Amino acid sequence: MNMEKFRFEITHTCKQSGARTGILHTPHGSVLTPMFMPVGTLATVKFVSPEELTEIKAGVILSNTYHLWLRPGADIVKEAGGLHKFMNVERPILTDSGGFQVFSLSDTRKINEEGVTFKNHLNGDTLFLTPEKSIQIQNDLGADIIMSFDECPPYPSTYDYMKNSVERTLRWAKRGKDAHMRADDQALFGIVQGGEFEELRAMSARALVEMDFPGYSIGGTSVGETKEIMYKMIDYSIKYLPLEKPRYLMGVGSVDAILEGVLRGVDMFDCVLPTRIARHGTAMSSQGRINIRNQKYERDFTPLDPQCDCITCKNYTKAYLKHLNKCNEGLGQRLLSIHNLRYLIHLTEQARQAILEDRFLDFKNEYFKLHHLDKPNAKGF
RNA sequence: GGGGGGAUAGCGAAGUGGCUAAACGCGGUUGACUGUAAAUCAACUCUCCCUGAGUUCGGCGGUUCGAAUCCGUCUCCCCCCA
Numbered sequence: 473m474n475m476e477k478f479r480f481e482i483t484h485t486c487k488q489s490g491a492r493t494g495i496l497h498t499p500h501g502s503v504l505t506p507m508f509m510p511v512g513t514l515a516t517v518k519f520v521s522p523e524e525l526t527e528i529k530a531g532v533i534l535s536n537t538y539h540l541w542l543r544p545g546a547d548i549v550k551e552a553g554g555l556h557k558f559m560n561v562e563r564p565i566l567t568d569s570g571g572f573q574v575f576s577l578s579d580t581r582k583i584n585e586e587g588v589t590f591k592n593h594l595n596g597d598t599l600f601l602t603p604e605k606s607i608q609i610q611n612d613l614g615a616d617i618i619m620s621f622d623e624c625p626p627y628p629s630t631y632d633y634m635k636n637s638v639e640r641t642l643r644w645a646k647r648g649k650d651a652h653m654r655a656d657d658q659a660l661f662g663i664v665q666g667g668e669f670e671e672l673r674a675m676s677a678r679a680l681v682e683m684d685f686p687g688y689s690i691g692g693t694s695v696g697e698t699k700e701i702m703y704k705m706i707d708y709s710i711k712y713l714p715l716e717k718p719r720y721l722m723g724v725g726s727v728d729a730i731l732e733g734v735l736r737g738v739d740m741f742d743c744v745l746p747t748r749i750a751r752h753g754t755a756m757s758s759q760g761r762i763n764i765r766n767q768k769y770e771r772d773f774t775p776l777d778p779q780c781d782c783i784t785c786k787n788y789t790k791a792y793l794k795h796l797n798k799c800n801e802g803l804g805q806r807l808l809s810i811h812n813l814r815y816l817i818h819l820t821e822q823a824r825q826a827i828l829e830d831r832f833l834d835f836k837n838e839y840f841k842l843h844h845l846d847k848p849n850a851k852g853f
Numbered sequence: 854g855g856g857g858g859g860a861u862a863g864c865g866a867a868g869u870g871g872c873u874a875a876a877c878g879c880g881g882u883u884g885a886c887u888g889u890a891a892a893u894c895a896a897c898u899c900u901c902c903c904u905g906a907g908u909u910c911g912g913c914g915g916u917u918c919g920a921a922u923c924c925g926u927c928u929c930c931c932c933c934c935a
Contacts, residue, residue: 509888511888512889513888513889514889518889518892534888539890569888572888575888576889576890577890593890624888691888693887694887720888722887722888723887725887743887743888744887744888744891745887748889748891748893749885749886751892751893752885752886752891753892754885765882766882766883767881767883802892804892805892
């Protein structure tokens with residue numbers, strides 16, 4: 473294992489678009505950016521083995537503080553030798569702080585200055601997560617990149633609500649940073665919030681930069697806002713962030729938003745979308761989204777995407793994948809998950825190549841045109 | 854040969870005089886899904902010129918203002934006795 477410390481290196485900036493390529497060096501290896509990071513909330517990318525993640529050239533993979541805290545418990549993961557050993561992953565791992573659960577489990581939680589009270593969805597227990605506790609759990613889990621505990625606020629939120637939330641999240645960022653005991657081998661990212669309000673995004677970003685994090689996330693996106701607003705959120709955040717630090721756009725994984733993010737200087741993306749829609753029978757492809765349940769694929773003995781190099785596309789037909797889906801066979805979910813992840817990873821590979829060749833804007837425009845994403849109100853995929 | 858039970862939409866199965874084009878499940882069709890409480894959720898699934906109309910509950914014939922529901926009869930299926 474390469475025990476290099478965390479370091480981000482920009483390798484090229486596209487002369488045509490300003491998008492950039494880079495290398496993220498971590499204690500568990502170096503990975504190229506821009507990159508898409510598969511999500512493995514419960515210490516597994518659902519249906520996909522670590523060996524398969526290697527096969528599809530995944531860079532970083534995600535896991536989750538809140539969920540691992542509940543089960544199996546940070547102590548057990550620590551005793552196993554950390555998350556990498558526990559789940560047999562040798563590549564870099566990033567853990568989210570539990571901040572997204574403040575959003576997704578909002579029906580059963582309460583926020584105060586000190587932290588967030590959750591109701592354990594497994595047994596009803598009352599749980600209290602603080603910025604310090606989140607960092608401590610993440611220290612125990614041992615990911616290469618960890619997140620500040622934030623509130624991912626809902627959209628829409630009023631300016632006043634958002635202002636209070638952003639200010640509290642900034643105080644939490646400071647508290648988390650102060651509690652971080654493994655700054656030498658775990659990079660703690662600050663998370664920019666502020667909804668669609670530029671003034672608040674600016675305040676959030678500036679204050680985090682002042683605290684000097686090794687990387688910055690853009691949060692509060694993909695929570696129901698339109699793409700146009702999401703792109704504004706990115707713009708309003710990135711313009712206040714230092715060029716030389718990595719930027720991570722949280723929770724974004726539709727192809728159009730990834731390319732728009734890269735164009736704006738985002739280096740890292742993660743999303744459950746490819747794996748979730750795969751389990752639900754939808755494949756991403758160079759022809760757009762394919763709902764494999766559709767009757768028209770019953771006798772379609774061609775691969776999902778002839779241009780794809782994944783094991784699913786090299787070995788299986790749509791008719792077979794439809795059959796597996798109809799029979800609720802796990803292999804179908806696995807093959808589709810592998811394919812969708814590979815599709816997005818391949819997309820970022822193409823993006824990197826285009827940046828290196830100073831033609832990213834052309835690449836993006838051609839891609840959008842090909843997929844009819846260039847029209848107003850186009851439905852992305 | 855005698856006795857008993859049953860036949861409801863693609864399948865299974867409720868319903869036993871009006872509120873029933875007929876619950877529910879399966880199957881089928883189509884959508885949704887963005888730092889994962891999601892192998893989940895939603896809509897539609899007799900026909901049509903579909904915010905309304907038309908034909909249905911094994912067949913035929915009755916009773917009734919009104920029948921999938923009551924009566925007669927026929928056909929088919931299942932069980933028991935001989």
